Each structure stands twice: as structure tokens, then as C-alpha cells.
Amino acid sequence: MKKLILPFLCIFLLVSCKNETKQGDSNSNELGTAVKDTVIVEVPKVPIEKTIKEIKEALTAKGFKTFEYVDETTKDTILMQQYFMAFLKRSAIKMQNEEESERLQKLHMEHLSKMHELGYADISGPFGDDGDISGVTIYNVPTLKMADSLAKSDPMVQAGRLEIEIHPWWAAKGIGLR
Template identity: 30%
Template sequence: MKSFFILYFLTGIGFISFAQGTNPQYDAALADSLGADAYGMKSYVLAILETGGTAPDDKAKVSEAFSGHMANIRRLVEEGKLLIAGPLGPNDDRYRGIFIFDVATVEGARELVSSDPAIQAGYLAVKLYPWYGSAALPLYLDAADKIWKENP
């Protein structure tokens, strides 16, 4: 048991000294271009999409709204405002998908989601939350655009 505490203590000290050090790979120009703070992080907005209050009764209207939803996603990605978008698997909540917006405020994200036809029609509803994550998140989009074979 004593050796466990010694190992724990030494591990903790090692972590603390690593956490307080500087990153030898730090690239100030890259960090600045991404808007990173000293921790390599920045503010975003997380959107959780859930089933809306409007029951889909007309298949043509639903199809049109969700075609518009996908077009809106593509537009927001092209504008550099939407970094992550995707559906959630089956769950006990009414959650349907997520977005991560490259905007600093919930109000800014609210303006962006107001252009979504599926949200406008009430087929989807959205909850918005401030989120603090890696400033490098936008960099994944270049790779993501090179690995899809078919457009959903």
C-alpha cells in the first residue's frame, strides 16, 4: 500500500510539472490564426438538435424542409461558421443531432440556426450552449473533405 501512495505521489508531481511547462511544439502564428488562448482553446457554441413540436404530416413538406436543412448545413460550413454537424444514434431523449458553431456567443449561433428550414418548420428544435474546446477544431475540415466518397 505504501508503494501505491509513493507511485501516486510521484505521478502527481510528474503531471503537475508537465502541466506547468511550456509546449516545445508551440506555434504562435498558428495559435494566433486560430484565435487560441494560452491553453490552445477558444469559445464555440454547441447546438443540440431535438425533435420539434410539429408532427410531420406531409411527406413532401418534410422532404423539402430536410433538403433545405442539408443545404443550410453545407452553406454554413462553406462560410466557416459550422465546424461539426451530425446525427445522433437512437436515444431515450428526443435528441437528433449536434452542431458546433465557430461563433463566440449563443446569440450568434441563434441567428445561424434561424436560417434552417427544418427548424423554421418546427420539425427540429435546438438548444444552444457555450462550449470551450480546442482552437484547432477548424483544421479537421480539410481532412474531412478528403475522406467522404458519397454525398449523403
């Protein structure tokens, strides 16, 4: 009799486990696999914004010059930051052949891309006329000395094909072009 009870108990346990899985319990998913220690994390849909004061303090700590004013129409506080606008002026030197000009132009574009990637330059681009000023780069750095150094590291400037003229320029922080 003992020999019959043990196999019967094993079969009974197997059948009862199958039924429990088919009925599902609170710890299983649609596929019948057990789900353990599920953690639901809410991610905010809107990024957390810093206050004008926090942004100003962070910029000041990095050496940037700023000021704020209140827009009369919206009553919003606008934070202004000093940037540096570098005008790239054509020089009298045009001695390079076409091959050398293409090589320098490629290096010039790589330099501008690198400045953007590193966060030093926000906007760069050529002018659409044949004037003495061929383009502009707006440097997002705290000092004129840094902007000048970065602009002068441009291969076109080093080769004497472009000259640099830099001016401090103020713009509202976070306001984009339209």
C-alpha cells in the same frame, strides 16, 4: 568576284548557325529551343505555421474568446477557443406530409452545407438513437447571438420541426477528431 563572295558569306553564316544549335549552348534546352530569363522559385514543402500568440491575437480581434494552458505531459502550449454547440431537438410538431418532410430535410441539409462552406459550422451530424435530441452542430462563431441566429435560420427550425438548444463549448484550436 563580288557576286560570288556575298552568296558564299550567306551560306557560311547559315552553316555556322546550324552547328552552334546542334552543339547546344547554355541557353538552349533538349529540344534546341532557346530558353530566356528562366526563374526558379522554391516553394516551401511545409506550410508556414503561425505562432499560438498570432492565432490568439487574430481570434481575439474577431471577437472570439480564448485561453491557453500548458499540457503537463508534452509541455506544449494549447490554445483553447470557445465554440457553440447547438443541439437540434425534435419538436412536437409533425404535421407535414411525407413530401413536405422530404423537402424540409433537403433544405435542412443545404443549410448545414452552407454553414460549413461559409466557415460558420465545423461539425454537424445526427445522433444514432431515437432520443429527443436528433443532432448537433458546432458553430465556429464569436458569440452566442450569432450561433443562435444561424441555427434558427435552419428551415427545419423555421418550420417548427426542430428546436434549438445552444451551449458554449471549449475545444483545443487545431486538434482534430480521432
